[in-house]
Every structure is written in structure tokens, then in C-alpha cells.
Amino acid sequence: MKKIFITAVFAIGSLSAFAQEEATAVEATAKEAAATQDDFSEVAADELPEAVTAAVSKNYPTASIDKAYANEANQYKLEVSLEDGTAGTLYADENGNWIEM
CATH class of the missing domain: 1.20.5 (Single alpha-helices involved in coiled-coils or other helix-helix interfaces)
Structure with missing residues (x-):
């Protein structure tokens, strides 16, 4: 036992x-x-990879990128605003794939 x-x-x-x-x-x-x-540092919107700007244009056609940030892992934080006045933050990798954070 x-x-x-x-x-x-x-x-x-x-x-x-x-x-x-x-x-x-x-x-x-x-x-x-x-x-x-x-760990994101601000970058100019024109320094974003083409894949990232294309993903924003494709998925959010009325969005404009107000501010962009990048980190060492080549991930991008995008502060965007839509024509209707709403704003939000998107995260993408260097290939334009969306990241959930």
C-alpha cells in the first residue's frame, strides 16, 4: 500500500x-x-516596404497612414485614419501580412 x-x-x-x-x-x-x-521607432511613411503600403491600400482603400513605426524584426506599426473619421492601429510584417498584437 x-x-x-x-x-x-x-x-x-x-x-x-x-x-x-x-x-x-x-x-x-x-x-x-x-x-x-x-520597441518601435518612428519611420517616414515613404520608407515603408511596398508590400505594406499595398496591403493597406487593398484591405483599407479609404485609409491614410498618419504615422508609421518599425522595429528590429521588420514589423511595422501603422496609425491609420479612414475618410469617415475613425482611426486605428495596424501591425504588419515586411511582406504585408497582418500581425495580431
Whole structure:
């Protein structure tokens, strides 16, 4: 009976160790995404890659890019406004693919 109890304790202990490692990995990924989001530097709109400006024109034909920012990973943060007065922020990679941040 003691052997079964000890085996159960070790099994539960090892499962909680794996869960802790997974939680740490998720936290690290979230921190990395936040750091990426904060590391943007302003760039001129005419310095944006053609793929990024084409993606904005295709998906948001009435949008104008008010400000543009870039980071070391060649990701772009775009502050855009629409003709109807609404504004928002878009994130794209250098190939014009949208990024969720």
C-alpha cells in the first residue's frame, strides 16, 4: 500500500513540474510580444516596404497612414485614419501580412 501511495505522490509531483514549465514558456512569449510592441521607432511613411503600403491600400482603400513605426524584426506599426473619421492601429510584417498584437 505504501508503494502505491508513494508512486501516486511522485506522479502528481512530476505533472505539476511540467505544468509549471509550460506556464513559464507562455509568460516568456507574452513578455516577448510586449517587448516587441514597445520597441518601435518612428519611420517616414515613404520608407515603408511596398508590400505594406499595398496591403493597406487593398484591405483599407479609404485609409491614410498618419504615422508609421518599425522595429528590429521588420514589423511595422501603422496609425491609420479612414475618410469617415475613425482611426486605428495596424501591425504588419515586411511582406504585408497582418500581425495580431
